[in-house]
Amino acid sequence: MIEVRSLTYRVGDADILKGVDLELPEGGITALIGPNGAGKSTLLHSIAGLNRPAAGTVRIGTLDPFAASGPARARTVALLQQTPVAVSRLRVRELVAFGRWPHHRGRVTSRDEDIVDEALAAFALTDLAGRQVETLSGGQRQRAFIAMTWAQDTPWMLLDEPLNALDPRHARDLMARLHRLSRETGRSVVIVLHDINAAAGWSDRIVAMKDGRVFAHDTSTALLRPDTLAAVFDTPFDVLEHKGRPVVVAR
Amino acid sequence: MARVVFAAVLAGLILVSLGLGAASLAEDGAWLLMVSRFPRTAAALLAGAGLALAGVVVQQAVQNRLVEPSLTGTPEAAMLGMLAVTLIAPGLSVAGKMLVAAASALAGMAGFLALAERVPRQDPMLLPIVGLIYGAILGAVATWAAWYTDLMQYLGIWRLGEFSGVMQGRYEWLWVVAGLAVLLYAVADRITILGLGEAQARSLGLDFRQTRGLGLVIVSVLTALVLVTVGAFPFVGLVAPNLVSRWRGDNLRANLPLIAGLGGTLVLAADVIGRLVGHPFEIPAATVFAVFGAGVFLWLLHAAPGRSHG
Amino acid sequence: MAERRLVLLALALLIVSAGFMAWKLRAPFGFILELRGIKLAALICVGAATGAATVLFQTVAMNRLLTPGIVGFDALFVLFQTLLVATIGGSGVARIPGVVQFAVEASMLMVAAAGLFGVLLRRDAADVTRMILTGVILGVLLRGLAEMVQRLLDPSEFTVVQQAMFASFGAVDPGQLGASFVVLACVLALSWRMAPALDVAALGRGTARGLGLDHDRVVIAAMLMVAALVSVSTALVGPVTFLGLLAASLARQLVDTHRHAVLIPAAAGIGATILVAGQFVFERLFSSQSALAVVVEFFGGLLFLALVLGKARA
Numbered sequence: 001m002i003e004v005r006s007l008t009y010r011v012g013d014a015d016i017l018k019g020v021d022l023e024l025p026e027g028g029i030t031a032l033i034g035p036n037g038a039g040k041s042t043l044l045h046s047i048a049g050l051n052r053p054a055a056g057t058v059r060i061g062t063l064d065p066f067a068a069s070g071p072a073r074a075r076t077v078a079l080l081q082q083t084p085v086a087v088s089r090l091r092v093r094e095l096v097a098f099g100r101w102p103h104h105r106g107r108v109t110s111r112d113e114d115i116v117d118e119a120l121a122a123f124a125l126t127d128l129a130g131r132q133v134e135t136l137s138g139g140q141r142q143r144a145f146i147a148m149t150w151a152q153d154t155p156w157m158l159l160d161e162p163l164n165a166l167d168p169r170h171a172r173d174l175m176a177r178l179h180r181l182s183r184e185t186g187r188s189v190v191i192v193l194h195d196i197n198a199a200a201g202w203s204d205r206i207v208a209m210k211d212g213r214v215f216a217h218d219t220s221t222a223l224l225r226p227d228t229l230a231a232v233f234d235t236p237f238d239v240l241e242h243k244g245r246p247v248v249v250a251r
Numbered sequence: 252m253a254r255v256v257f258a259a260v261l262a263g264l265i266l267v268s269l270g271l272g273a274a275s276l277a278e279d280g281a282w283l284l285m286v287s288r289f290p291r292t293a294a295a296l297l298a299g300a301g302l303a304l305a306g307v308v309v310q311q312a313v314q315n316r317l318v319e320p321s322l323t324g325t326p327e328a329a330m331l332g333m334l335a336v337t338l339i340a341p342g343l344s345v346a347g348k349m350l351v352a353a354a355s356a357l358a359g360m361a362g363f364l365a366l367a368e369r370v371p372r373q374d375p376m377l378l379p380i381v382g383l384i385y386g387a388i389l390g391a392v393a394t395w396a397a398w399y400t401d402l403m404q405y406l407g408i409w410r411l412g413e414f415s416g417v418m419q420g421r422y423e424w425l426w427v428v429a430g431l432a433v434l435l436y437a438v439a440d441r442i443t444i445l446g447l448g449e450a451q452a453r454s455l456g457l458d459f460r461q462t463r464g465l466g467l468v469i470v471s472v473l474t475a476l477v478l479v480t481v482g483a484f485p486f487v488g489l490v491a492p493n494l495v496s497r498w499r500g501d502n503l504r505a506n507l508p509l510i511a512g513l514g515g516t517l518v519l520a521a522d523v524i525g526r527l528v529g530h531p532f533e534i535p536a537a538t539v540f541a542v543f544g545a546g547v548f549l550w551l552l553h554a555a556p557g558r559s560h561g
Numbered sequence: 562m563a564e565r566r567l568v569l570l571a572l573a574l575l576i577v578s579a580g581f582m583a584w585k586l587r588a589p590f591g592f593i594l595e596l597r598g599i600k601l602a603a604l605i606c607v608g609a610a611t612g613a614a615t616v617l618f619q620t621v622a623m624n625r626l627l628t629p630g631i632v633g634f635d636a637l638f639v640l641f642q643t644l645l646v647a648t649i650g651g652s653g654v655a656r657i658p659g660v661v662q663f664a665v666e667a668s669m670l671m672v673a674a675a676g677l678f679g680v681l682l683r684r685d686a687a688d689v690t691r692m693i694l695t696g697v698i699l700g701v702l703l704r705g706l707a708e709m710v711q712r713l714l715d716p717s718e719f720t721v722v723q724q725a726m727f728a729s730f731g732a733v734d735p736g737q738l739g740a741s742f743v744v745l746a747c748v749l750a751l752s753w754r755m756a757p758a759l760d761v762a763a764l765g766r767g768t769a770r771g772l773g774l775d776h777d778r779v780v781i782a783a784m785l786m787v788a789a790l791v792s793v794s795t796a797l798v799g800p801v802t803f804l805g806l807l808a809a810s811l812a813r814q815l816v817d818t819h820r821h822a823v824l825i826p827a828a829a830g831i832g833a834t835i836l837v838a839g840q841f842v843f844e845r846l847f848s849s850q851s852a853l854a855v856v857v858e859f860f861g862g863l864l865f866l867a868l869v870l871g872k873a874r875a
Contacts, residue, residue, distance in 0.1 A: 050770050074773025081767040085623075088763040088819035098764060102773040106757030152772070369870050380626070380697060381869055387802070388862035395855045485701070534712040541705030545698050552695055 001025055002047060002156065002190075007056035009042055016042045018212040019056065024190065026155070028204035029182055031220070032192045035233050038209040040192045041082070044158050047190070048079035060156055074102035078152035080159045084145055092136070092144050093129040096120055099151030119151035122181055139170035146174070150181070159191040163198060171195070175202040196248045200224055208232045221246060253498075261516050268292040268523050286419045294422040295414055295522045295536065296515035298477045299487055301428035303514020304435055304507065305473040306488020308466045309360075311446035311503070313367050315378050316496070319488035320474045322382035326483045327389035328359020329475040330409050334396050337405065349424060352479050356471035359389060364467070412482035412537035414522050425480050431469055432511055439504040442466055446501070484537045486544030487514050493551050517543075563816040563823045570815065570830040577837045578605070584845050603733040604840055605833040606741050607794040608804065612832025613749060613825050614790035615805030616812065620763045620821065621783040622696075625813070626868060628805040633700025634674060634791040635800035640707040641669045647710055651718035659737045667744070667792035674788035679781045733797060741793045748786045749829065755782065756822035763819065801854055803861020808832035810864055 002024040009017040017039050024030055032040045045051040047058055049065025058065055065073050078099070096119050100112040120126045123143045128136065133144055142162060149157055159178075163171045179202045182189050193199045199206050199220065206223045208216040210232050216223055224246040229237040236251040269288045306319040320326065332355025336348050343351070363385055370378050397406040435442070441462045444452050452459045477484065491514035495506050518536060521543065525534035581604075582597050615628045629635070645666065646654050654662060681695060752759070761769045762779045769776045794801065805828075812828035839857065 048771060050767075070770075070773035070775050072773070074771065079771040081771065084768045085765055088620075088760070089813070089817075090819050094819060098761060098768075098772060101757070101761050149771075366866070366870075377869065381866065383697060384862050384865045388859055388866070391855050391859040391862065395859070398855065529713045532712060534709055538705055538708045538712065541701060542709055545702035545705060548698050549695060549702070552698070 001061065003059040005057045007046060007058065008054045009046055009051055010054045016212055020214055022207065022214050026188050027186055029179060029189045029191060029202060030205045030207060031199035031203035032190060032207050032209065033196055033199055034209035039212040040209050041160050044079065044160050044192060048077050048158055049073045071102040071105065074152065076154055077156040077158060078149045078154040080145055080149040080162060082160045082164060090133045092125055092131050092133060093120065095133050095144055096147045096151050099148040102152060115153055116151050119147045122150060123147040138165045142166060155187060157187060157189045161192045161194065163193060163195060171198060200246045200248060224248060264516060264519050264523055265292055268519060271526055290419050290422050291414050291417045294417045294425055294481055295519040297425040297428045298481050298484065299515035299518030300432065300511035301473040301477050302484055302487040303491035303510045304432055305470040307492040307510050308442055309470050310492060311442050312463045312466050314446055314448050316493060317379045318382060320470060321483060321485040322379045323363040324359045324382065324386040324389045325356045325471060325474045326478050327386050327393055329356040329478045330393045330406060331355055331389065333479060334393060334402060337402060338400055349479060352475040353472045356475040357468060360467050360471050409478055409482050411535045412484040413535035414481055415533050417481065422480055424476055427476055428473060431473060435469060436507055439507055443503040482537060484518060484540060486540060486548065487518060490544045490547045491517060563818045566816050567823060567827055570827060574830055574834045577834055577841060581837055581841045599733055599735055599738065601837065602738055603797055604836040606745055607798050608833035608836035609829035610745050610790040610794040611801060611805040612808035612828035613752065614787045615809040616825050616828045617752060617783045618787045619809055620759050621780045623765055626865060627696065629787050629791050630800060630802040630805060631700060632696030633703040635795045636700055636703035636707055637673055638666060638670050638792055638795040640703055641666050643707050643710045646718050647714055659734045660740045663737055663740055663796050666796065667789060670792050671785050671788040675781050675784040679784050737796060741797055744789055744793050748789050752786060752825050753822055759821040760819060802858055804832060804857045807835060807857065807861045807864055810868065
């Protein structure tokens with residue numbers, strides 16, 4: 001379980017997070033939604049132990065990500081940032097293999113190789129394994145980076161806007177894949193999404209943020225109501241139903 | 252108010268510059284003033300004004316505020332031209348040499364323009380780096396040529412701008428700067444439109460390529476003039492226009508006199524400081540300015556609103 | 562495969578070195594061999610230090626166009642040399658043993674560089690191009706400062722500094738050369754131990770931290786190593802700006818791997834080979850000395866432009 005208690009994060013004089021309290025149970029997909037500047041990305045980085053907060057605590061199970069050593073932290077929680085770039089020219093397999101670094105710290109075992117192969121297969125990258133990352137299309141590259149995060153083999157996986165720059169087909173494909181993999185392996189995924197319908201279609205829980213606070217936190221169906229959404233985004237929405245799932249339309 | 256302060260500073264600098272030197276003004280004062288002190292002061296003001304104007308024109312022409320003549324390979328190209336003249340036709344008149352220097356400066360500028368069109372636009376900071384390296388390549392060629400022909404000392408003189416050698420009869424070509432300044436003032440509006448980019452300029456009915464060509468000829472002539480008479484002064488063309496733009500916005504017609512004035516004032520100040528700090532030795536004005544100019548540039552770079560992350 | 566190319570590279574370096582030593586050897590053999598040996602050692606040391614330093618720097622700066630020379634590492638070293646002469650005088654500097662002087666200057670550079678560039682790399686990590694431009698201008702500023710302090714010196718002391726300023730492989734102090742090799746060997750060994758961490762650091766600060774790497778510590782460590790390497794090469798022969806760029810880019814082409822355990826030795830080997838081969842060609846075949854630095858500058862610059870424009874097309 002992830003427990004966040006009155007987490008405050010400050011840049012200069014501006015409070016980006018203003019006392020966030022949040023409990024996320026294990027398993028399934030949690031979507032983080034909210035307007036630009038609500039603090040979604042900052043919260044994700046804080047949970048991963050990368051943004052040291054001004055006040056408050058984070059616990060991932062028993063682990064305090066700010067007190068733990070880097071490798072211990074990276075074996076518990078994996079974070080994929082927005083638009084990662086590398087200076088090295090890497091092949092897909094080499095990139096994905098970096099996910100094992102917190103485990104082997106430079107001494108690669110055959111178990112690491114196996115997990116990398118599994119991650120490549122899980123994200124349909126086996127055929128691309130020998131390609132240079134910079135020659136991939138945007139969708140393939142995003143998949144390669146997510147496969148790296150997957151190979152980290154952590155109970156918690158945090159993804160910051162992974163659907164950015166993906167066309168509808170690749171976006172759907174990625175969400176479906178994450179959904180299935182999370183069910184199969186029991187690993188928990190927290191994902192920042194701008195597309196509310198992607199959240200509606202694939203997530204088990206939704207956390208809506210606004211102005212550096214958690215505004216609402218519930219199951220997808222319970223949270224996606226016109227009044228809640230209107231309050232979060234300050235713009236009116238209609239919520240329809242299609243095949244038992246809510247569909248959100250901006251009015 | 253700011254203008255009054257500016258004028259007072261300039262007047263003060265001119266007085267100090269006129270009064271400062273190894274010999275006292277008490278004897279032969281008028282003669283000394285006319286032959287040495289006044290030419291030196293005028294040369295600093297003209298060179299600074301010329302480079303500042305060249306800077307603003309080249310910035311508008313490539314739509315990049317971080318570029319200036321010394322970041323376009325132009326001075327190095329002019330040096331190459333001068334080296335060639337010194338080798339092939341040492342007896343050429345000064346006017347002829349100036350012409351060759353200006354022509355090769357123009358060729359260097361054309362090369363930079365060709366590069367600039369291939370450098371990705373979305374990143375404004377890439378172009379100055381490319382220009383810097385381009386200049387370094389031309390500079391390496393010049394060094395190699397000078398070294399092979401035993402002309403290194405010439406190169407040394409051109410590379411480092413200073414005014415200690417300025418005397419009556421040796422700097423008058425710089426007055427051409429004044430003439431070019433008037434010309435620039437006449438076409439200021441067109442140069443401003445140039446800064447909006449090719450598509451926008453065309454839709455406003457401006458012949459983009461012709462105007463840019465004219466602007467770059469002016470830049471080449473200004474750079475070559477200054478280089479040949481007093482040497483290279485990196486950063487003047489960058490600092491003066493950017494400071495004025497921060498202070499007053501971007502209306503060129505109104506700003507051109509200020510930019511020229513500020514450029515002249517800064518170079519004169521650098522010269523005066525260079526004469527005062529190491530007394531009785533002199534520090535070249537270009538060196539003083541490199542330290543000061545680089546400092547201002549760093550400030551510009553970091554005081555500009557940064558891209559925030561959410 | 563990458564390792565095999567490394568072996569080939571070592572062979573190439575060996576052959577050029579042998580050629581350098583043996584070409585048109587005349588009596589007195591012992592004397593000429595010693596002279597050439599010292600020069601060869603200096604060339605190898607400088608080339609290797611510059612190549613390795615550039616790869617290290619490019620990795621933590623997340624940029625394949627930058628070199629320590631471009632951002633003014635060597636200018637900072639010259640500034641310290643100048644300040645040393647300015648404070649204790651040219652004759653005072655001459656009285657200190659060369660090794661001690663080198664140690665003082667190198668440690669000053671290491672502290673200053675780790676502070677200055679370490680902070681710069683951390684603060685501006687998000688905006689890479691601004692960081693490059695800041696570095697480039699900082700280079701200009703530091704060069705200007707060094708020159709200004711030199712001008713304030715007595716003309717006779719000025720010549721002391723100026724001798725150290727121009728890349729020349731002619732006059733090398735054997736004692737300093739020995740110390741340089743010790744430093745070079747230590748830093749190369751350290752970089753080899755750090756290689757897996759450097760591989761991760763090259764993924765960028767965010768991703769590297771996500772993988773549990775203490776990125777800031779790696780950056781500072783790399784900066785210290787770069788400063789030590791730059792001290793070695795600048796103290797021996799003076800600034801060489803683009804050699805590192807040439808060596809690092811060619812190394813990436815040649816061994817085609819992201820692994821620093823291979824990349825750093827490759828860049829070191831290529832840097833050394835370029836210098837030895839270049840010096841051999843210019844000194845023995847064209848019998849001219851100082852042109853080498855200029856030619857390296859020329860080709861390094863061309864390569865830089867090719868890299869930028871190549872990137873634009875991709």
